[in-house]
Amino acid sequence: METPEQIQARLAARFPAAAVTLVPNPAPAGMAALLVDAAHARQIAFFLREDPELKLDYCSNATGIDWPEKEIVETTRSTLADPAGGPPRTIEQKTKRIQPGYLEVVYHLYSMARKHGPVILRVRTGNRTDQVTLPSLTPVWRSCEFQEREIYDLFGITFEGHPDLRRLLMWDEFTGHPMRKDYVEPDDYEWEPTPHEEVLEKAKRHYAAPEKEGTP
Amino acid sequence: MIMPDAARPETPAPSPVPAPGPSDAERDELRRHGILLTSIHELANWGRSHSVWPLQFGLACCAIEMIAASMARFDIARFGSEVFRPSPRQADLLIVSGTVTKKMAPQVIRLWNQMPEPKYCIAMGACAISGGPFKQGYNVLKGIDRFIPVDVYIPGCPPRPEALLHGLMELQDQIRAGRTAASRPTVKAAQASGDYPVPDFGPEDLEPPANPAIWQPPALVRPDKP
Numbered sequence: 240m241e242t243p244e245q246i247q248a249r250l251a252a253r254f255p256a257a258a259v260t261l262v263p264n265p266a267p268a269g270m271a272a273l274l275v276d277a278a279h280a281r282q283i284a285f286f287l288r289e290d291p292e293l294k295l296d297y298c299s300n301a302t303g304i305d306w307p308e309k310e311i312v313e314t315t316r317s318t319l320a321d322p323a324g325g326p327p328r329t330i331e332q333k334t335k336r337i338q339p340g341y342l343e344v345v346y347h348l349y350s351m352a353r354k355h356g357p358v359i360l361r362v363r364t365g366n367r368t369d370q371v372t373l374p375s376l377t378p379v380w381r382s383c384e385f386q387e388r389e390i391y392d393l394f395g396i397t398f399e400g401h402p403d404l405r406r407l408l409m410w411d412e413f414t415g416h417p418m419r420k421d422y423v424e425p426d427d428y429e430w431e432p433t434p435h436e437e438v439l440e441k442a443k444r445h446y447a448a449p450e451k452e453g454t455p
Numbered sequence: 456m457i458m459p460d461a462a463r464p465e466t467p468a469p470s471p472v473p474a475p476g477p478s479d480a481e482r483d484e485l486r487r488h489g490i491l492l493t494s495i496h497e498l499a500n501w502g503r504s505h506s507v508w509p510l511q512f513g514l515a516c517c518a519i520e521m522i523a524a525s526m527a528r529f530d531i532a533r534f535g536s537e538v539f540r541p542s543p544r545q546a547d548l549l550i551v552s553g554t555v556t557k558k559m560a561p562q563v564i565r566l567w568n569q570m571p572e573p574k575y576c577i578a579m580g581a582c583a584i585s586g587g588p589f590k591q592g593y594n595v596l597k598g599i600d601r602f603i604p605v606d607v608y609i610p611g612c613p614p615r616p617e618a619l620l621h622g623l624m625e626l627q628d629q630i631r632a633g634r635t636a637a638s639r640p641t642v643k644a645a646q647a648s649g650d651y652p653v654p655d656f657g658p659e660d661l662e663p664p665a666n667p668a669i670w671q672p673p674a675l676v677r678p679d680k681p
Contacts, residue, residue: 410656424593425659
């Protein structure tokens with residue numbers, strides 16, 4: 240099978256307007272992912288499915304990832320020559336920048352016809368609040384239907400062109416998207432016999448510390 | 456410390472009227488001499504206890520153990536419970552075998568409402584008892600006894616088929632002694648008012664999250680400060 244770099248080069252030649260980048264994977268498997276922009280995602284997906292070399296006709300898995308807003312501190316060092324003739328001083332400058340958050344959908348593609356795979360496809364939303372619409376790839380791979388419903392349910396990504404976009408796991412009246420990093424679950428703590436870790440924190444919030452013996 | 460059901464303040468039971476017949480000890484003595492004294496009530500309970508038909512209803516991995524219990528190796532047929540009924544109208548026993556998600560809870564309660572009296576409930580496994588490992592989550596009911604009166608709790612994750620058989624034998628003992636959940640005063644009152652209420656889906660949780668008529672949150676009693 241072609242390497243992700245080769246696929247990326249072919250996609251770039253075929254779709255000059257599309258932004259296709261490689262996302263390296265530091266894990267031992269080292270399987271780099273193809274990050275495509277939302278506007279061209281479905282075109283590219285159709286191409287990957289129909290291309291005689293790749294023939295990626297099976298999407299085994301579609302899942303969501305929440306990337307919250309991240310503060311990145313960058314340190315720049317500059318050396319300053321001492322006018323008195325001493326050793327040069329090193330000055331560290333720290334700059335903070337906020338990397339905006341986004342939601343991401345990951346598709347794992349295999350080829351039944353050619354018996355190869357996986358090719359990993361990623362699509363990202365504009366942000367985590369109002370630009371959360373992505374094109375659905377269910378018209379390309381039928382197996383995405385339930386998995387995209389699950390992503391819609393748990394991450395809140397709206398899939399345009401999905402034939403039946405409803406919540407899958409939670410009930411329809413449910414509000415919120417539980418797999419998002421900033422989801423706050425309802426506080427329905429009950430007494431626990433052996434609370435520990437997060438449950439201990441909850442227990443402390445619900446029951447004040449017992450009065451110590453001997454204190455007035 | 457959780458206060459047991461019996462310790463909760465309730466309306467006092469009517470003072471026991473002295474039974475006109477012989478006592479249990481006397482009847483045991485008579486049985487030793489080959490004379491069997493019984494009542495229609497006892498006979499009916501004895502019959503019921505040996506033909507408890509469970510509902511064919513599985514929720515999670517505990518259901519696999521329930522199926523194993525019904526197969527030849529463990530053979531639940533030895534206790535007269537091999538007839539797993541596909542319809543709640545024909546079932547006596549609801550084995551809540553597994554995790555009850557909040558989305559599934561109304562359906563479980565509806566099935567319970569559709570079962571004819573007398574009916575019994577076994578909460579099988581940690582999830583059905585308390586929510587188990589998912590108790591602190593947002594999507595799992597913290598025990599089916601919030602909505603349904605439970606006769607026997609079988610701990611385990613999942614319980615072995617032997618544990619289910621033991622639970623069934625406990626239930627049979629309770630049926631024979633007339634001590635099932637339906638005989639609790641709170642449950643009697645709830646049953647008298649008709650069907651058990653089926654909760655609605657709210658924006659975050661079931662509404663109401665429990666049936667206060669049959670379940671109250673555990674009272675925290677500190678042993679040093681009674």
